[in-house]
């Protein structure tokens with residue numbers, strides 16, 4: 527604490543991402559990374575990269591990457607924005623579009639980073655509870671507002687909303703921006719990407735960190751009407767006119783182009799998710815219906831905090847949130863088949879299961 531800190535900084539609780547411990551033999555199922563390596567095309571870019579080129583600045587407009595994303599989504603380049611991970615895209619979105627006189631609507635339980643931005647930028651926010659079965663009911667998002675944001679599928683609950691409900695929301699809120707954070711959408715949910723043609727108030731944010739196995743490269747992006755994209759570009763240029771480094775731009779393009787690998791990798795994660803869900807259910811766990819690369823689960827007899835510690839003692843890391851309402855659940859990332867088999871065997875050996 528310092529007398530030089532602004533009031534916003536004094537009360538700020540910084541976001542703490544999941545642990546990245548360096549322990550040999552640890553099975554890491556706590557931060558929703560992809561268990562499989564990036565596409566072979568990404569490896570080829572890295573292997574053949576000529577380091578001499580690093581003396582040059584990267585393309586500040588990320589034109590080739592934006593074009594590749596636009597082509598992949600069937601949109602135009604001026605409907606695409608890129609940033610250092612979707613966390614940066616979200617930060618710029620809060621700064622550029624969600625600091626409004628009317629309150630921002632968001633789920634009570636969602637990606638906790640939203641609240642860091644809300645506090646940092648002093649945004650008036652109304653948190654809307656999930657339903658009893660942990661769903662986002664978009665009908666609850668009504669009344670005067672200066673914007674709406676939620677993750678779809680939601681995190682850490684893993685459940686998705688359907689596009690019909692989203693369309694109704696967009697039509698009911700034509701005067702505010704609706705931001706849909708689709709960090710996990712590729713694992714089986716319906717993406718709202720194509721709706722940006724129809725709805726100028728929709729901004730869709732995605733990432734290369736999950737389905738493209740590039741969390742270490744920090745590449746995120748947004749699709750939206752050119753006016754929304756321009757707002758993000760204006761704020762971005764005020765801070766850092768080079769949003770992505772050269773390697774991040776090139777590896778991201780390679781990842782988009784390798785469509786076969788992408789699909790195969792997603793399908794493997796989805797298959798492993800089904801298997802894991804079945805096994806957990808056999809052990810008496812309740813598992814929410816997941817469209818993500820993780821499951822959100824609880825056991826009626828054994829408290830989640832105890833299970834988390836038990837797994838940790840056995841070198842398996844999963845995520846437990848202390849937030850009331852979700853504090854008896856575990857969020858378990860879908861790893862490789864072997865990792866999930868080890869998780870299930872470990873749980874089977876628990877004396878109370």
Ligand code: PMP
Pocket residue numbers: 610611612613614637677681707709732733734735741744745746
């Ligand atoms: N949105 C959600 C819902 C997330 O869970 C995450 C990952 N923690 C992010 C955005 C940010 O991902 P990244 O910055 O790696 O793109």
